[in-house]
Structures are given as structure tokens and as C-alpha cells.
Amino acid sequence: MTEAGSRGRRLLAATALLVVAACAREASGLPGASTTTSAAPTTTSEPTTTSIAPTSTSSTTTTTAASTPIAAPPTADAHPARVVQAQAWVPYATVGLVTLHHPADQVEAIGFHQSGHDGAQAQTAAPTAARWFTMESRGRGTARQGAADIVVEPSTEIRSPVTGTVLRAATYALYCDYVDQVAVIEPDARPGWQVKILHIEGLALVVGQRVEAGVTRVAAHARVLPFPSQVEDDTGVPAWPHVHIEVVDPSVPDRPTGPGCP
DSSP states (O other), X not given: OOHHHHXXXXXXXXXXXXXXXXXHHHHHTOGGGHHHHTHHHHHHHHHHHHHHHHHHHHHHHHHHHHHSOOOOOOOTTOOOOOOOEEOTTOEEEEETTEEEEOSSSEEEEEEEEOOSSTTBOOOEEOTTOOSEEEOOOOSSSSOTTSEEEEEEOTTSOEEOSSOEEEEEEEEEEETTTEEEEEEEEEETTSTTOEEEEEEEESOOOOTTOEEOTTTSEXXXXXXXXXXXXXXXXXXXXXXXXXXXXXXXXXXXXXXXXXXXXX
């Protein structure tokens, strides 16, 4: 072998030893391998940055949802919830010495209003009255609480609101067009006055009969009228019937309000 060939073989052997040593250092984690391993922490920092994004997005979404206005439902035409009060025919109003009792034991509300008769006397609500209110003027020039529309459970019987004697018990034409029944009682507490009960059905009285407040049956139940009534604006739905009660002093001249029924 020539001297040049011998030197070449020694050079190849030395190179091989250097490669083997480098591989060994890389596998054992010696300082010579630090350049390769130090790059790993740099790449692992990205998930930390990415994880912040969902938190920020969630916060923004929540704030937007909370600040979105929600429209309230309209209330202009709303009716109150129906609350029925068991009255057991206790007093609902007084007119001077006359005490008026609820005409039924299941009452929703009492709506006072102007009577169509000039002799109608103002009614003062009693402490034991069911929920009551005064309705808007009907332009009649009479007392604002000269009459009462008492909303009652449709099937409950109607009893006398006052103690006295029956002057009239009959069927008549309401507003000249609708069938209705009326009872007129002269109260013992004010002879000469008249307590009128309208919008009833199944009349159970006769003229001259004695009646007792909250005891004597006047009719089977209240009459369902074929048209809307003012009191229904402040009571539950579907509408319940009402009994109309007023106390009239017939000595007061009543002004004509129309041509009358034919």
C-alpha cells in the first residue's frame, strides 16, 4: 500500500469516529445537543396565546346579549286578572239610612256609574265591598256613583240587596230593544224610595212580597246582555254578567232623555 493510501484510510477512520461521537452526545443530552432541544419551548408557547382568544370572545358575546333591549308586551288593552270574592251577601254600599248588600255571594267587582234617572242617589262604598271603582262620566249630569254594576259569577243566584216590600217585578224592554227583567223594592229604612235591580233572569218575586237583604231570592242568575258594557273594560275576560242596582227618590223630577219606546 502507498503512503497516500494509508493516510486516506486513517482520515476516513477519524471522520467516522467524530460522527459516532456526535450521535452519542445527541442521544445522551450533552451540551452539544442543546441547539436542537432549545427550539421546542419556543413552539409550545403558541397554545397559551391561542387559549386567550375564546375567553375574550365569550366576554364580548355576553355583554352584547345583556345590552340588547327586550320589547315589553303592550298593556293598553290589558284586562285585570279575575279575582272572585266570596261576599256572603254582606253590605257593599250605603245611601243615607239605606244599606245595600251584594246581590250575589260570588262577586268580581263593582263599577259605580251615572244613573239615567235624576232622582238616583249617590252610593258610598262600604268597608266590606268587593273591589270597586268609579267609571268615566256618561254625560248624564247625575251623581257619578248614582248606580252600581256588580259583576257576578254567571250561575250564582241573585238575592235582595235590601229589606223591604216589592213594588214591581216584571219583564221590560231595555233600551227599547232588549228583553230584561227588573225588580223594584221599597226599603224599610226609607219609605217612599225605590231600590231597582236590573239585568236579571228567572225572576222569583211578586208584587207585595216581603224581602230580606241577603236572604230572599230575587232571580235565578244575572242576565247576559247581548252587547258590551262599560264595566267590562276593568274586569276579566271572558266577560261575566252584572246586576245593576240604584236607589231612586221618585219625588225628584226626571228629565226626559229621549223619545221613549213606542
